[in-house]
Amino acid sequence: MMQPVIRLTMRPSCTHLVFVSVLGGFLAGCGPDGARVAGRVTLDGRPLETGAVQFFAEGGGPAVHGTIGVDGTFTLRLGNASTAIPPGRYTATVVAVSVPAPAVDDSRGEALPVPITPARYGDVSTSGLTYELREGANTIEIPLVRDPAERR
Amino acid sequence: MSPATSTSQFQFSNVSVAITDYKGVLGSNRLGNASSIHQGPADCHNRPGCNGAFYRNSFHDRVALKSFLDGTSRTFLIGEDVPEANNHSAAYYANGDYAACHGPPNFFPSPARPNDWWDVMTFRSRHPGGVQFALADGATRFIIDSISMTIYQAMATKSGEESVTDP
Numbered sequence: 001m002m003q004p005v006i007r008l009t010m011r012p013s014c015t016h017l018v019f020v021s022v023l024g025g026f027l028a029g030c031g032p033d034g035a036r037v038a039g040r041v042t043l044d045g046r047p048l049e050t051g052a053v054q055f056f057a058e059g060g061g062p063a064v065h066g067t068i069g070v071d072g073t074f075t076l077r078l079g080n081a082s083t084a085i086p087p088g089r090y091t092a093t094v095v096a097v098s099v100p101a102p103a104v105d106d107s108r109g110e111a112l113p114v115p116i117t118p119a120r121y122g123d124v125s126t127s128g129l130t131y132e133l134r135e136g137a138n139t140i141e142i143p144l145v146r147d148p149a150e151r152r
Numbered sequence: 153m154s155p156a157t158s159t160s161q162f163q164f165s166n167v168s169v170a171i172t173d174y175k176g177v178l179g180s181n182r183l184g185n186a187s188s189i190h191q192g193p194a195d196c197h198n199r200p201g202c203n204g205a206f207y208r209n210s211f212h213d214r215v216a217l218k219s220f221l222d223g224t225s226r227t228f229l230i231g232e233d234v235p236e237a238n239n240h241s242a243a244y245y246a247n248g249d250y251a252a253c254h255g256p257p258n259f260f261p262s263p264a265r266p267n268d269w270w271d272v273m274t275f276r277s278r279h280p281g282g283v284q285f286a287l288a289d290g291a292t293r294f295i296i297d298s299i300s301m302t303i304y305q306a307m308a309t310k311s312g313e314e315s316v317t318d319p
Contacts, residue, residue, distance in 0.1 A: 057300075060301070097187050112184055
């Protein structure tokens with residue numbers, strides 16, 4: 001997190017905030033800086049058409065997320081107001097469920113769809129999807145592969 | 153406080169019911185387990201034993217102040233939600249008035265998926281950059297979107313024995 005002191009003169013507002021908040025961890029809305037992250041998810045080489053991605057900062061930082069579009073693409077967001085992601089190393093998770101998802105079930109109310117992505121990609125401890133997000137534009141390819149047993 | 157009503161709530165489709173912007177904090181359990189994009193201990197929403205303050209069956213467990221072993225000033229009690237993003241928002245109803253910290257603050261799928269309860273039963277607001285929470289000691293906190301998920305989930309549990317510094 002520590003920035004070279006020389007950068008104080010280049011980006012006083014953001015860098016100064018980072019400097020004085022060493023105890024505070026990550027900062028939201030820190031000027032226009034941060035990583036802008038777009039990407040694409042494929043499953044067995046074909047674009048995943050639905051689902052969500054979530055990226056977890058290593059070392060106990062925030063979780064950022066994106067919705068996967070019909071062409072497999074996503075843009076990461078931090079909360080409800082920012083696409084500026086704190087740079088650093090992240091572990092990604094991906095979950096997509098059967099489409100269309102079950103409609104509202106009035107009697108029981110809790111129909112749960114079956115994931116079409118292997119469960120290991122949805123668990124931050126087993127996904128194996130790690131990425132370094134850097135200041136500025138980042139393009140992330142996430143190629144998911146099902147084992148023969150996972151294709152059912 | 154939202155004065156609005158909704159006809160799309162779970163168990164009340166096509167019935168107009170009052171909706172609530174405020175939800176009890178179930179804890180950090182992963183609602184929907186592997187169907188959810190979020191993380192946490194196993195789902196608990198349809199049984200007793202969730203790790204937070206308020207959930208559908210918390211009356212079974214008789215959650216009392218003495219069960220907040222992590223400290224009342226370190227445990228979320230109630231947080232904000234945006235009913236349009238979550239069709240489990242019927243007011244004064246045991247299946248509409250809780251959410252979980254398995255996902256981060258202000259998780260808004262785009263486009264909205266208000267019936268996908270495994271992803272959207274989380275806390276959110278229209279305040280740019282954060283969500284208001286009430287803690288078990290009565291204090292309120294504005295929790296920023298970039299909070300450490302480790303701290304956020306620790307504050308959702310009432311007796312996880314985590315060591316938490318101020319977010």
